[in-house]
Amino acid sequence: MKLLIVDDHPLFREGLKQVVNDIDRIESVSEADTGRAALALVQHDRPDMIMLDLAMPGMDGLQLLETLRREGPDICVVVVTSYDDKAYLDRAFELGARGYVLKDSAISDIRICIDTICANGIYISPSLGRDKALTPSTDRNVDLLLEKLTSTERLVLTKVAAFMTSKEIARELGMSYRTVQNHRSNICSKLELRGAHQLMHFASQYT
Amino acid sequence: MNFSRDKMGHRSGFAVKTAWILTVVLLISFGKITGAQAKDSIDISHNFDILFFPVGSYDPHSVLSDASVALFRPLQPPENINRIGYEAWLKTDLSSPGRHEGFSILEVPGQIFNYLDVWYVLPDGGMEHFRAGDRYPYVDRAIKNASYAFPVPPYAGGNLIVLIRARNDTTHPMNFAARLWQNQPWTDYMLGLRLWYGIFLGGMLALAGYNLLLGASLKDSSYLFYVGYILSIVAAVMLLSGLSEEYLWPEGKPLSLVSAFNGMGAFFGVGFVNRFLGIDTRYPLVFRASLIASIVAMVAGVWLAFHDALPGLPDGLSAALVQLLSLSCAAYFIGISLKCYSMKLVQARFLALGMGALLSSMLVYFSYTHAFLPYNIVSAHILEAGALAEGMLLSLALADRIKILNTEKNAAEILALEIERLFSRNLVEVQERERQSVAEALHDSIGHSVLVLRNQLHQIRQATFARSESRNIDADVLNPPIALCKEVMDDLRRISHDLHPHILARLGLQAALESTLERALDDSGIEWSLDIKDLAEVPVDRDVNLAIYRVVQEALSNILKYSSATTVNCTMRVNGHKLMCSISDNGIGFDSEAVAGDALGLQESAGRIRVLGGVYSVRTSPGAGTEVGFWLPIPV
Numbered sequence: 131m132k133l134l135i136v137d138d139h140p141l142f143r144e145g146l147k148q149v150v151n152d153i154d155r156i157e158s159v160s161e162a163d164t165g166r167a168a169l170a171l172v173q174h175d176r177p178d179m180i181m182l183d184l185a186m187p188g189m190d191g192l193q194l195l196e197t198l199r200r201e202g203p204d205i206c207v208v209v210v211t212s213y214d215d216k217a218y219l220d221r222a223f224e225l226g227a228r229g230y231v232l233k234d235s236a237i238s239d240i241r242i243c244i245d246t247i248c249a250n251g252i253y254i255s256p257s258l259g260r261d262k263a264l265t266p267s268t269d270r271n272v273d274l275l276l277e278k279l280t281s282t283e284r285l286v287l288t289k290v291a292a293f294m295t296s297k298e299i300a301r302e303l304g305m306s307y308r309t310v311q312n313h314r315s316n317i318c319s320k321l322e323l324r325g326a327h328q329l330m331h332f333a334s335q336y337t
Numbered sequence: 338m339n340f341s342r343d344k345m346g347h348r349s350g351f352a353v354k355t356a357w358i359l360t361v362v363l364l365i366s367f368g369k370i371t372g373a374q375a376k377d378s379i380d381i382s383h384n385f386d387i388l389f390f391p392v393g394s395y396d397p398h399s400v401l402s403d404a405s406v407a408l409f410r411p412l413q414p415p416e417n418i419n420r421i422g423y424e425a426w427l428k429t430d431l432s433s434p435g436r437h438e439g440f441s442i443l444e445v446p447g448q449i450f451n452y453l454d455v456w457y458v459l460p461d462g463g464m465e466h467f468r469a470g471d472r473y474p475y476v477d478r479a480i481k482n483a484s485y486a487f488p489v490p491p492y493a494g495g496n497l498i499v500l501i502r503a504r505n506d507t508t509h510p511m512n513f514a515a516r517l518w519q520n521q522p523w524t525d526y527m528l529g530l531r532l533w534y535g536i537f538l539g540g541m542l543a544l545a546g547y548n549l550l551l552g553a554s555l556k557d558s559s560y561l562f563y564v565g566y567i568l569s570i571v572a573a574v575m576l577l578s579g580l581s582e583e584y585l586w587p588e589g590k591p592l593s594l595v596s597a598f599n600g601m602g603a604f605f606g607v608g609f610v611n612r613f614l615g616i617d618t619r620y621p622l623v624f625r626a627s628l629i630a631s632i633v634a635m636v637a638g639v640w641l642a643f644h645d646a647l648p649g650l651p652d653g654l655s656a657a658l659v660q661l662l663s664l665s666c667a668a669y670f671i672g673i674s675l676k677c678y679s680m681k682l683v684q685a686r687f688l689a690l691g692m693g694a695l696l697s698s699m700l701v702y703f704s705y706t707h708a709f710l711p712y713n714i715v716s717a718h719i720l721e722a723g724a725l726a727e728g729m730l731l732s733l734a735l736a737d738r739i740k741i742l743n744t745e746k747n748a749a750e751i752l753a754l755e756i757e758r759l760f761s762r763n764l765v766e767v768q769e770r771e772r773q774s775v776a777e778a779l780h781d782s783i784g785h786s787v788l789v790l791r792n793q794l795h796q797i798r799q800a801t802f803a804r805s806e807s808r809n810i811d812a813d814v815l816n817p818p819i820a821l822c823k824e825v826m827d828d829l830r831r832i833s834h835d836l837h838p839h840i841l842a843r844l845g846l847q848a849a850l851e852s853t854l855e856r857a858l859d860d861s862g863i864e865w866s867l868d869i870k871d872l873a874e875v876p877v878d879r880d881v882n883l884a885i886y887r888v889v890q891e892a893l894s895n896i897l898k899y900s901s902a903t904t905v906n907c908t909m910r911v912n913g914h915k916l917m918c919s920i921s922d923n924g925i926g927f928d929s930e931a932v933a934g935d936a937l938g939l940q941e942s943a944g945r946i947r948v949l950g951g952v953y954s955v956r957t958s959p960g961a962g963t964e965v966g967f968w969l970p971i972p973v
Contacts (some may be wrong), residue, residue, distance in 0.1 A: 139781070141789040148796075185781065185839065192843055212784060212830065216855065217840050217848035234826060237792050 131234040131248075133159045136168040136194065138186045139211070142233065146181065146210070149240055154250065155200060165189025169197065179244070182227075184211040184218060189242065194220075197294050206247055210236055214258055215277040226295040229253040230327070249312040252330055272336045278320045286313040291333035352389065355547075356729040359540045364723065366536055370529035371714045378444070379437060379520030382514045382712070384429040385501075387412040390423050391697045397456045397500050400426050413821055414710040417510040418503055421652070427501040427513065431492065433758050438493065440517035445469075445485040445501070447514055447717045448706055449579050452504040454485045461493020471579070472506075477585040482527065483534075483579035489517070507593060512705060514712030534580060537721040541571045544728045548735060555739075559612040563731055565605035570695075570724045573598040577720070592642055596659050600638020603666035606692075607631035613734065614677045624916070627669050634662035667696055684738040691730030698723020761948040762880065769837070769883060776837035784829045791822035827951045831856075838886055846882045847870065850889055855892045864904040871911040874973050884945045884969070885909075885918060889955070891938045892920040892965040900924025902961060921964040926957040942967075 132259070133156050137143045142162050150156050160175055162168035166189055168180070180198075184191035191334040195207055208229035209222045219230050229243045232255040243253040279287065296310045314329060323329050348518035386409035388400075395403070409428060412418075412494070418425040422736045431437055445453060452470040459465065469478045470483040490497070514726055518526070519964040552560020575581045576595045607627050611617060617624040637647055637659050647655040674689035690819030696718045705716035737960050796813040847869050858865045889907060909918045932939075939955060940964070946953035951969035 139785045139789075142785055145789060145792045190843065212780070212788065212826070212828070213839075215840055215848075215852040217844050217852045221844055221848070224653055234791075234823065237795055245750075 131155050131157055131179060131208050132175060132177040133169055134162060134168065134175065134180045135159060136165070136180060136186070136191070137183040138163045138164045139183075142183075146236060146240065149237055150181075150220065150244075153241060153244060165194040167199075168194055172198065172205070179206040179209070179247070181210045181231075181240075184209060184213055184222075191227065192221060195222065195227060199226050199297070202299055206248065208243060208253070210240075216258075218256065219254065219327050223252070224295065226293060226298075228293060230257045230258070232257055236291070242297050248332065253325060253328070254331075275314040275321050276336070279317060283313050283317050283320075286310060287333050289318055290314070290330055293330070293334075338956075341861075356545070356733060359536065359729060359812070363533075363540075363725065364528060365538055366532040367718075367722070370526060370533060370718075376854070378516045378518045378526070379440065380514070380516050381429065382412070382516075385412040385427040385513070385515065386410060386429065387416075387418065388426045388428075388682075388928060389420055389423040390426060392422055395426070397454075397466075397502070398501065400428075401429070401458065401498070412513065414514060415705070415711045415803050417514050417708040418513045419505045419507075419509065421508060424502050424504040425511075425513070427503065429499050431489070431497040431499055431517075432495070437517050440518060441489050441520050442480065442518040442519060442523050443487045443489050443499065444516045444523075445487075445517060447464045447712045448511055449577065450485070450503050450511065452502070453485055454502040456500040458492050458496075458498035458500065459490060460492050460497065461941065464704040469588075469656070469712040471582050471590045474589040475582045481583070483530075483580075486518075486523075488530075492559070494596060494793055508656050510707045510865060512708040512712060522566055527739055528794055533576065533718065533721065535592065537574070538571065541567055541724050541728050544732050545571075548732055551735070557607055560735065562605050562609035562612055563735065566602060566731075567728050568608050569602035569605055571600045572719055574601060594642045596638045596656065597642035598638070599663050599911060600659060603663045604631040604635035606670050607666050609731070610688060613688065613738065614673065614682060616673060616802050619677075623673070623861065627666075627673075630662060630669070631666050634659065634666055637662065649889055665693060667699075671696060684734060684741050687730045687734030687737055691727040691734065692801045695723045695727035697822070747927055758948045758950075761944065765884075765945060765948065768882070773837040776833035776839070779829050779836070780833040784826060786828065786831070787822050787825050791819055792818050793824070794822065835890070839881075841882055841886055842879075846877070849882075849886055850907065851892065853886070853890060857890075857897060858905060861897075864901060866904075866906050868906070868908040870909070872909055872916075875911050875916070879918070880914070881949060881969055884949055885916075888942045888965070888967060889918075889920055895905070895938065896920075896922050896924060896963070899927065902962070911971065912968075915968045916971050917966070917968045919966040921962060923962045926963050927958050927960045929955060929957055930960055 133150060135143050135150075137146070137148055139161070143163075147159055150159055160171055160177065163169050163186075163242065165186060168182075172180075182191045182194060189197075191209060191211065195209075195230075198205060199205065206229075207222075207227045208231060209218075210231045210233060211218065212233040214232055222230055227247070228247050229252060231239050231243050231253070235257050236253055239253075239255050243255075246253040247258050276284065285303065286299060288300065289335070297307055300307045300310045314326075316333070318324070318329055319333060322328075323332055340554050367759045378887055388409045390400070409412070409426075412427060416426075443455070450470045451472045453468065455467045457465045467479050467487040470485070475481070479488055501515075503511065503513065545564045548567075549564045552558070552564070573595055575585075576593070576598065581594075582590055597657065608631065609734045611624055611627060616627070637655075640647060641659055642657055645655075646652045647658065650658065670855075671692040676688055677685040684850075700724075701710070701716055702720040704710045710716050736922055795814050798819070801815070826860045834959060838849050838853070840852050847867070850869075851867055854865050896905055900922050902922035905920065905922045907918075909916065911917075944952040946967045946969065949969050951967055953967040955963065957963040
């Protein structure tokens with residue numbers, strides 16, 4: 131597996147590299163210190179996974195994530211940031227990120243994060259705390275919950291489970307972006323989920 | 338000048354109303370005198386024959402008996418009967434053509450003569466003599482009146498010859514007219530004239546007094562020039578109408594002072610227009626030239642009032658020169674007003690109109706006195722109407738200027754406010770930029786260094802664990818510094834977040850507010866809600882977003898510090914072109930007057946909203962919670 135680390139702090143990149151170098155399934159690690167450099171490397175190296183910092187001068191992490199989504203390469207993106215605001219978490223998952231790791235605990239979290247994602251899951255640093263990770267009701271309620279959804283909503287949910295962004299879903303199902311967003315928020319309110327990350331977590335686990 | 342708009346509005350309104358009332362009353366009294374004259378008097382000017390003799394060469398007896406009588410020729414008014422060094426003798430027979438019995442008064446209206454003698458040759462051959470004129474004592478007049486009138490003796494059945502001698506020592510042309518009156522209409526006419534002059538004088542003096550007081554309170558010298566000008570005109574009209582003899586020189590007026598007031602009027606008029614329009618700074622050369630000309634006019638006019646001629650100039654030329662200077666000053670007045678008006682100086686409009694009114698009335702009046710127009714009530718009295726109109730229009734100009742200055746001042750104030758606002762916005766922007774750079778420095782440089790430091794400590798600890806069989810003292814000593822690093826990082830993150838809301842720029846207002854509410858309130862267990870509607874539909878620029886964010890931030894910090902609230906509601910709505918926002922809590926509230934002085938944070942919030950053209954308010958009272966509300970204009 132080819133990994134690209136995008137961060138403007140060389141010391142942090144260095145630390146992260148040391149950790150991931152010990153992970154067996156990582157074959158090669160390349161580095162970029164700006165969004166633009168990262169885009170060029172994506173074209174050239176075709177990495178399988180990107181570890182992405184959010185705060186960078188020039189094109190920041192969210193913008194890079196959006197560009198990657200728009201241009202379509204199917205790359206797993208793990209956001210590695212020191213921002214612990216839920217708003218970033220939501221936005222990152224909305225844009226199709228698969229993991230959200232806090233820099234504070236990156237050294238200890240990164241290994242399990244990669245494992246979870248490779249097992250087709252999504253990962254959020256536990257230190258984000260409280261309601262950030264999904265604590266779903268017991269398994270036997272899941273079917274009951276799913277029955278509340280309309281067929282279209284269930285279709286949208288399967289697409290979410292396939293880590294598609296709203297735009298991609300809209301394109302595939304021939305709906306407008308806004309309609310997809312409406313479906314998503316209806317699903318969230320029916321299933322009592324807060325934010326894109328909880329929805330994605332639920333979708334990836336139960337569909 | 339420092340005065341309020343209301344006061345000025347009131348003043349100019351008062352002037353306009355007064356002007357209207359004066360005009361209406363003036364028209365009524367004018368109607369009264371013209372009506373009386375047209376109905377009940379007879380113009381006999383055309384009945385007179387005229388003959389000129391050198392001054393003092395004949396007396397009435399010799400004029401009547403001498404062979405020269407044959408030289409009398411018919412008078413054809415309007416005709417100038419003034420010849421320097423000559424006396425004009427005028428003669429008519431009242432009983433032919435047509436008998437004018439029942440008419441008891443002979444009026445020689447219009448101009449002021451130096452000497453005017455009337456002899457009646459009675460049917461029985463006896464003679465009666467009356468005299469009037471400003472060189473004769475007023476008290477000698479048989480009919481005490483400003484204009485000249487003489488009783489007509491009864492001449493039932495016989496002939497009544499009237500012989501008039503008119504003599505003037507000045508070079509002014511004299512236009513002769515004569516009318517016969519019956520008793521009652523004459524009384525009415527006299528009342529009408531008194532009313533006319535009363536209104537004129539009263540109006541002019543009221544204008545002068547009113548503007549004198551106004552000028553004193555405004556410390557504006559153009560008012561003084563106006564008053565001087567108006568009083569000069571009043572004096573000149575008093576002299577020209579003959580009223581001055583009645584009230585000032587009943588024993589006979591030694592001098593004609595008209596030229597003096599003429600010159601003074603020129604000086605004050607030019608001074609007024611120059612001051613009023615600021616000619617001294619606008620056109621300095623023109624200002625100096627006009628000032629010199631008007632001073633010369635005044636000095637020459639005053640000199641000529643006490644002497645026969647200006648030094649080194651013949652009689653006729655002196656008077657003409659003074660008149661020419663006065664006329665040039667009037668022409669300058671109207672010319673410079675029009676020029677300034679064409680240069681977009683609106684306050685010049687009433688000046689041009691006012692002088693236009695006076696000049697047109699003067700044109701008619703002097704056409705009459707110079708015998709281009711016959712005597713009638715309009716031509717003889719239009720000067721007063723013109724002068725009064727000018728007085729009112731110039732007074733309006735002064736009121737108008739106050740209004741204009743006031744408008745300009747308001748515009749300047751608005752501009753100053755705008756500049757101040759722009760300056761404050763720039764200040765806010767600079768402050769925000771600095772905060773951002775500090776926040777970034779804290780977060781990126783120091784924060785990352787601490788992070789790396791922590792990771793390195795972590796790795797050392799791991800390595801130590803790996804080397805030793807069990808946990809030992811060497812590894813455990815690293816726990817406190819690692820924990821400290823975490824604390825430092827949390828602090829840095831919080832401080833930098835407070836300093837600069839990076840979420841705002843990246844994810845928008847709603848996300849930023851949510852994040853702030855969460856950070857501020859979740860830990861303290863305060864329930865909160867954020868209700869934003871329609872915000873996505875309107876364009877809101879960065880400054881506005883930042884201001885809203887900061888105000889909410891400040892409100893939250895106050896809630897946390899003082900309110901003891903358990904719930905906080907934040908709502909935001911778009912209402913027309915306004916963005917309304919409120920942050921309310923159910924806390925203990927406060928006495929807004931008690932903290933008014935030292936609530937720096939509230940002041941800053943209010944300032945941020947104000948510089949963006951919005952309104953900020955805090956509604957609270959002890960025990961009743963607090964609502965911080967504000968609205969901001971949305972750019973269209």
